[in-house]
Structures are given as C-alpha cells and as structure tokens.
Amino acid sequence: MQDQNLKLNHSNITSNFWKRYRDLMANDSIPFQWDMINDNNEVEVTNDPFAAGGSADKSHAIANLKIAAGQVDGEFFGMDFQDTDVYKWLESAAYVLNYAPSAKLQKEADSVVDLIADAQEDDGYLSTMFQIEMPERKFKRLQQSHELYSMGHYIEAGVAYYSVTGNQKALDIAKKMADCIDNHFGTTEDKIPGIPGHPEIELALARLYEATHEQKYLDLAQYFIKQRGQDTEFFEKQNKADGIDRDFFPGLGTIGNRYYFADKPVTEQTDAHGHAVRVLYFCTGLAHVARLTNDKELKDAADRLWQDIIKKQLYITGNVGQTTHGEAFTYDYDLPNDTDYGETCASVAMVFFAKQMLETHMDGQYGDIIEKELFNGALSGIALDGKHYFYVNPLEADPKASRGNQGKNHINTRRSSWFACACCPSNITRLIASVDKYLYEVKDHTILSHQFIANNTSFENGIEIKLDSNYPWDGNIKYTISNPNKTQFKFGIRIPSWTLNSYEVTIAGKSVKTDLIDQILYLPIEDETVEISVQFNMAAHLISTSTLVKDNVGKVAVQRGPIVYCAEESDNASPLWLYKLDSKPAFKYEFQDNLLDGVGVLETNDVKKLEKNSSTDELYTFDKEKVVKKSHLKLIPYYAWANREEGQMTVWLHQS
C-alpha cells in the first residue's frame, strides 16, 4: 500500500437543503445575533423558560466585556455565563467565514477578538461577572460559577477562529486562558482539586490540544474528566467557604451531585442523569480524551453512557433530556412526549458526542445519530427564518396545554427571538455553520462518508470527492471520486439503519454485494476516477417503540429517509389525538416547493378518525364503542413544525 495522506482539506456544501440553511446563517442568523449581543435589536421575547430568572429584552453580552475591559463604565447584566453568547457567536462567525467570506463579518469578529483580549486579565482569567462584580469570589463557587464553562467556550471559539482566519491573537487568548486554568487546578497542594459545575472545559481543552499539540492541555482535560465525582463533597465545601446563602441560582446549591453528573467517578457511571447538556458536554470531552490518551476505562465509560442514552433515553427525533425540572435526563425508558424538554443545546451536544465516538470507532451507528440530529432534533431548534429559536423541543404540543397546564408551560408553540438564557440560538447556528465538518471520517487508510449531504471535498493528497444528491428528499447518492495519484484506500459508506438494509450500491455500473461491518460498506479504491451510485430505499416506515416505554404503547411515528414526520394542526383538523393510522398505511410522498421553504410531504388515506365529541356530550360513557370514520392525514417534517399558525403538533400517532 502506498504511503498516503488522507487528511481532509476542505468540504464545500452543495446540497440545496443545507445551502439554504447556511446562507441563512451568513445573511440572517449571524447578523441578527450580532445585533442581539450588541443590544441593537428590539425583539419581543415570548415564552421564555427563564423569564422568571432574568430578562431577555437585552443581552448586554458585549457591554459586559467592554466594562470588564475598562472601556466603559457600567454594571454587569445577565447570566453568569453571558460571555458565552459572544464566544459562540464568534465560533459561528468563524465557520461562516469558512464558506462565505465577508470583510464586514471578519472585521466584526476581529473586533470581538480584540475586545476579548482587552477584557482578559493578565493571568489569563476571563469571566466578566466575576471581574466586574465579585473578583474576590473567582473559582470559589465552581458548582454554579460557569467560569470554566465560559472559558471553555472561548477556547472553542478561539481555536475555530484561528484555524479559519489565522488570527493568532484569537488562539493566544485561548492558550492564556488554558494556562490560567492549568495554574489553578489540579491535585497538587497549591491547586484547587476542583471541577466545573457545568462541563465544557474538557472538550475545549481537548480541541486546544489538537490545535497546539501541547501536552499540558490534554493532561488538564484528562484531569477534569477523571476528577469529576472523586470528591463528592467538593462543591458543598466550596459553597460553605464562600457563604452557604450566596447561590447564584437559588436551589442549585442543594440540588445534589447527581444533577451535576458528579455523584461518582465517570468510570463508575452507568447511565446519563442530571442536567442533559452538562452530561453530554462531559461525554464529548470524555470520548475525546479517552481516544487521545487511549484509556480503556474511559473508552468503556463513554461506550456505556452512549448505549444508555441511545437505547434507553433517546426520543425518536434525537431529542434528549426528558424533563424541564433541571433540564434533565430522568430514567431509562421514561419518554413522555407532552412534558419533555429536548433542549436544542442537548441535541447539538449529541452531535458533538457522536462525532467523538465516530472518530474512535468506525461504526455507522454514530453517523445515524449525527444524521438524526441534523435533520430532526437539533434542526427543529431554529425557525425557517433563522431568527427564531426553540429552547425546548417537544414531540407533542398543544397551545391550550402550554397555557393551561403549568406542568407543560415550558413547551412553547412559537419559537422565540431570544432567551434570558440564550444558549440555544448560538448553539444551533454554530452547528449549521460547521455541518461541513460532519461529512467524512478519515482513519486507517479509510475515508468514511457518513452523511449524504451533497458536497465537493478535497483531501490533501489530491483526492476529490463529489457527492451529488438531493438528500434528504431523494435516496440516490452519486459519488465521483477523482484520485489523480491512484492512491489505494478504502472508501466506506454508512448504510443508515432506517434503510433496513434495503439499498443498492453500484460501482462503474456493477452492483456491489459486500457484507457490512458495523453498518459500513467498504469499497477498495485505487483507480484514477471512480463512480459509485448508491440508492437507499426511501419508503416511509412506521416506527414503534420498545414496550418498556409507557408513553408510546399503541402509537407509531413515521419516518422517510432520515426525516421524522409529524402532524400539525395547520394540515389536519384538531384534536390530532383522534387520528388512528391503519396497521399498514400507504403513504404518498410529494415534494412541495412552496410549503415551508420546500419540504417533502407524506399523505395517507389509510387512517381513521374518532368522532370528536361535543361539549354537550357526557364526559364519560358506559359500554359504548367509539365511532370512527375514514379520514386523511398529512405529515410534514418534524424540523419544520411551528413555522405557520400556532396549533397542535404530534410526532406519535395512535394506531388502530
């Protein structure tokens, strides 16, 4: 086999579906968020789950940095992690600049880097709330302080911005922050044997290590991974020393270590529990550090947690985190649809975790989840206009319930412009803007194509792969591989689990019959030009759930290709719970150009509908069978719901 360098150079997304979203990032979302963090927007903030905890009518995030930098006078405003809105904007901007160069945007981003450098203290510390309001409490209440979380987000942004623009200052700030943290944390006597209340620094340090190859950053990441859960009294001791009544968030002081996923060392953890985003950011860092250090115990822990989530706590859309109470996982097989949380950030984090798992193991299951999130659970977090966002992504919604039953009032039926805790908007934008990072995995003389988003991608050894598709609407994928140096390598194609192994692969017109290894079809490549066609069976499928899950008994969901569908009141007469799909319904698929910026729609006549009772009918009747009538049902992709008039929505439908 030839010496080779399969390192990926650049991916250019050509997919209509994703180009629309990525143009939206460049032209709408990023400018809109820039105005938000600069307090130049007048937006109406509705249905904010954090309305009680703060106001979202202003961000003040840039202003906080200016005050910390001494550029202006003023008071800190916002969440203690308000800085991260700026950092995640910067990271998104970096990814946008990678595919949509803009002098204006780069100038704005450069100015942000300058401002951050200015606000950063000489020792590398940066957390504006502490600098402005309580410098004496730095690193003294880590359970709630979000200092390491905030700096972690900057490190991600700095690495991203440096790698796209070469802005050295952006990277230097990140290194200086990491050095500051390194100086303060560890198990030696002069350091704090601490961990962050909210993980993020672990994955950030692993990224920084990969950008700089400085071992100390990997060591520090490993420290935070391994230290978590070692001293279960750490937070309490710090809180006591800092003053027990001085919580930043009332109640978070006594909520217990489980909420922080800090109840035991990760090597002893068997299930995801507590605040979902904390768990998933931690798992991302865990999988990354486990791979980089080749630590079997950590790898096993990552595998275990992955399996728990995927097999026992994942909504069909990819959403995770079943409860609004603590934005948290609950317990295995608990998947209520009408009270779930499914935070957008948690779905984004699932992509991060899956990507790290995929880099460790070449296994199609991880690509399945990345795809599931990209086309469903994560994507539903942003409106088709790019300027409205969901924090919570339910599988079933009813405006009447959200208004009338307080146990459901975290479920918004309209996306909001902004939130007092504005973590989700910039998380979904940074994911969409970086979707090109989630197409290929390269390892061991293999290029794995695990997402079928149309693209042109070049590799450093001259290989070019052109992927043509009208995915996700069409299952025909065409690869044209140009391999000028006749490099020998294996080309892997993930076969999505939703195909139920119904697919056809041809190479140079000849059908390929090869057994899959972990859902991957491997093709040996050595020719100068190779054409591969893949056809996935795009039949609509009925999904049912393990009977260990209470809430989906007697119900089915519908999926076509990677897209999970839902029924909306805009298309179907409410209440939606009256529809009962037949056992084997035939669906008619049609792409509708003018609907919801272009979506594939499923319709069926193989459905019945229970007669709707009137308010003069009795609430309860005895020994009466319900009347059902033939009906018609129209389904749209889940990600596109709540872009028309407000109404009911459901993913799961009763079945006859």
Add this chain to the structure above:
Amino acid sequence: MQDQNLKLNHSNITSNFWKRYRDLMANDSIPFQWDMINDNNEVEVTNDPFAAGGSADKSHAIANLKIAAGQVDGEFFGMDFQDTDVYKWLESAAYVLNYAPSAKLQKEADSVVDLIADAQEDDGYLSTMFQIEMPERKFKRLQQSHELYSMGHYIEAGVAYYSVTGNQKALDIAKKMADCIDNHFGTTEDKIPGIPGHPEIELALARLYEATHEQKYLDLAQYFIKQRGQDTEFFEKQNKADGIDRDFFPGLGTIGNRYYFADKPVTEQTDAHGHAVRVLYFCTGLAHVARLTNDKELKDAADRLWQDIIKKQLYITGNVGQTTHGEAFTYDYDLPNDTDYGETCASVAMVFFAKQMLETHMDGQYGDIIEKELFNGALSGIALDGKHYFYVNPLEADPKASRGNQGKNHINTRRSSWFACACCPSNITRLIASVDKYLYEVKDHTILSHQFIANNTSFENGIEIKLDSNYPWDGNIKYTISNPNKTQFKFGIRIPSWTLNSYEVTIAGKSVKTDLIDQILYLPIEDETVEISVQFNMAAHLISTSTLVKDNVGKVAVQRGPIVYCAEESDNASPLWLYKLDSKPAFKYEFQDNLLDGVGVLETNDVKKLEKNSSTDELYTFDKEKVVKKSHLKLIPYYAWANREEGQMTVWLHQS
C-alpha cells in the same frame, strides 16, 4: 295531605363496609390524630409534598393554642393554618361521638373546647400564628393569612360539637368568632372590604346561621360570596401596605387572582380554575347561601360551576384538580392520569358542594357524585388501617416515575402518616365519621334516599326507615318503612347513572314502573308499613371518555356498581401498560374476604398483553407489529390501592 314533619332525627349506619370504616375512625384514626396534634406520636413522614415548605415530624397544633392561651411559653410552629388540624379533629370527634359515645373522647374534646376558649381573644379573634408572632399584622394580608379559613374551620367544628354534645361553650366560641369577623369585614367605611385568600368562612357562616338562625351570619356569608372578585386589586393593595416582601408563602403574592378564584365576581365565573380546594369550599358556600337567600344569580353561578367541573374537569374516580402546580384545576378536558393531583381535600369538598346542590335541587346527579367520592376518590385518601393518608390521588402510578421524574414526584405510591400541611387526614376522617349525614334528603313532603349504605333512620314524626343492603358489593336494596301515623309522603329513590337504567323496583312484591324525574323514582307512601325492594344491575361496565380528552383515547376503565376499579402490580405483572382489554370483556366478580379487608374483585381472560421488550432490544423498530398474547387481568377497587407492596397502579387500561 296531612300536616307533617319529616325532619330527620337520627341515622344509624349498619352497613358492614361503612361500619368497618367508622369503627376505624373511633378506634384508630381519631386517637392517632389526637396523638399527632399533641405531639405524642413518633411517625416516619414520607413523601410529603410539602417537605420543602415545612417539617411534618411534629404537629405542635395543640401547643400553639396553649402558647396563645398563655398556658405555656414557646414559639409558634407550623403552617399559618396549623390551628385547623385541631378544629377538624374536634369536628371529627363530634361526629364519632354521635355513633360511638366515649367518655374519654368527650373529655378530650371538652378539654380542647376549653383550650380554644382560653386562646380566643376577648374580641373573638383566634389565629395562633398572628397572636403569638405578629399581632400587628392581623387581617392585614388576607391573601395568604388563612385567618378567616381557620376561624371558619372552628365554626364548623363548634357547630358540630354543640349539636352532638350540647356543649354551649363550643357554640359560643363560634359565634364570638363570627361576631369578630362581622365587626371587621364589610363595605362600610369603618370595615375591611376584604375577602379570604382561602375560602371556608362562607360555608362555615352558612352552617352557623342554620344552627343559630341569626340573620347577621347569613348576611356576612353572603357578603364574602358576593365580594369575591369585586376588587381585583384588594390583595395587592393589602400586600403592599403590609410589606411586599413579607409573603408567608414565597410566590403566592404574585401568583395572580385566578389562583384565588378572585379574578372576577362569581356571577361572571364560568369555569373552575385555580387552587381546587379554594374553589370547591367557595362553591359549597355559594350553593348554600344561594339557597338560603334564594338568589337566582348565585344559584345560576353554582349550577354553571358544577356543570363545568362535572362535565369537563372530573376524573372518573371523582378526583379533581389536575395539577400539582398550585394544587389546581387546569382547563376543560385536560385530564392527565400520571401527573394529576386529585387532592383528598378536593374530593371531600366535592361531597360538600354536591350535598348543597342536592339540597337545592332534588336531582340524582348530585347523589351520583356523593357516591362516587364516598366509594372512590375521597376514600382512597385513607389507608385500610386508618392511620396513613394520601394527599395526592393519581389515576396512574409508578414508583419508578415518582422517584425518577420530578414532574411526577408529587405522586406518592405509599400513604403517609402525616404531612407538614396536614389538611387531608382530618378532612377524610370528618367525612367518614359524618357519612350518616349523606343518606337522605328531605324536602317538600319527600324523603329522598340517595345513598344505599345500610342504615336505620328515624324521623321526628315517627317514621323509621330500615335500609338493608350489602352495598356496594351487592345491588339488592331492601327498604322497610315503618310509618305509624300513616303520614302521606313521597319516597324518592335515586337511580344511579351507572345502572344505565337497568334496575327493578318492587313494592309489596309488585313491580313498579314509573318514569324517573331527574334520575329519581318517586313512590307515594301512606301505609303503616311499606316494603320496597330495589335491584340494581351490577354488571361490570367499560367506561370511555369524551374524545375531547387526550389522555384516555384508546383506553377504558372498569366500574361495577359505584366502584371504579384499578389494576395493581400486586395482582398483575408489570408493566401494566402492556395489557389490552378486548372490546367486550367478560368479567368474573368475586368477593374476597381475605383480600384488602374484604373487597369485590373483577377478573377477566378477555385481555391480551403486549410482549415485554428486554433491555437488549432496540428502543425503536421499523415496520414491526407488536406481539400480543392472551393474558389474564385482575382488578381491585381503586379506593383500596396501595395497601400492599409498592408497585404500579392504573385505572385506565388500553383497549384492543
């Protein structure tokens, strides 16, 4: 028609079912609660919904009164309505003394009356928290103070104790309290134009009026009914004047008038909303005052609210109040089974409301609800041992969910010994001890028998009615009416709606065919002795719910006679959601002496069960039909659930 006096004299309950419960009151519940309020018990308090708001390891209720009376030194402890635990104990004791005379109990009760008299201020005021801790704030924060609520509960107790024992002091205290309130409240310039945050005083004053015939008490009751919702800024103004940050219950200051059912005058109210017990105590007073004053607007309001609750917000068990958030009603047709609240007090209050409605309108529907509560929703609030209580009564329970999902952790799967907010234990005991008050309604030369609990009842004109039955297990009811003066009157028999009009009535062996009027069969009586036999069809029925209710689509419940059944994990392999009843299942009924202190059990083989998946199975499968197998299901009465090992319970079952 002869001159007559049909006034009821005394009812002696002979029913096995109710004698067991009433002996339990006399021998176990009342002594246990006496020890509780005197802090003589060592009980383990588990799963207390108010654990966060207070401690239930002691009551201190008697101690508070002693401190207020100046008998001992000490600090107030407990809820601001802690006094009511004593008053409701006294009221229960009065009813117990009516059927189980006891010198010991009467001595205890007399001593309580003496203590209360001692604690009462010269002007009649009594609320120990204010007297001990904040006399300057009396009547100054009515939204949360529970002063009128507490005194209302005493008035009820005082009237009851006087009527049973003739203890004049007990009544005098009540009158003095009412006078105190009369002196302070009203719309004239020198008075507070206020209303209580928690209704109760309205119904208490109406009772006091009926005991004393003093018009001022009825006028005052009417004032509180009519004043509610007139000045929607009243609470806020008082709170501001009292100091906005001095809430007794954090959050209750800003929760809004809807929660207090004080958002508009009752004549404009169309639906039950806000805190369920507040609404229902208010409605009880409303219906009572409306009848006593013959006020059509108030009567219409009571009818409207009754209809809303019965037709749109009532669980099949009689439980009401759908959410733990504010222990409140939610909105029409919202009846979730696994997050509901169904407070025991709310079910007890439904009996009070129904009784007032029945006194106003001779209509079987009100008797239906009294029966529903007595045998289901209210009764489930107490364990078979009389010393453990439910605060929350769900229609579906799963210990895993209660522990693992915070949105369900108000649902206890074991009854508790006591609660920090101990309203429910004494509410269910006062209902059970006074169940003899809920058998007959006398009006317009008519005696209506609306409950079929076996009893011997005497009337002041010499009529005696003996009702023999083994109700609720048996539908054969036998009346022997002894009418020595040959009084002419109508005897009404409620025909329960659950009979679906399948019943047989014979008088002196001859079948009676008479049209019902509002579910009541009327029989003219004039003979000296009359024997009436009634046979209700006791077939088990499948209940289904209006399709306007989301949560019961595809599900049925089972009722036999007045008893609503449930499946428990003790009898059926979990998960219970896997059972699917056939469309017309045949049930075998058997009374089991040794089960749950004797219960009628329903069993069927006309049921299938979904195959239980294992944890190695996929969470989601495509295009696979679920495997079902023939199975067997055993149901027990809902009221008796959670008296064996902890496990799942469900009232609603899937149907094929």
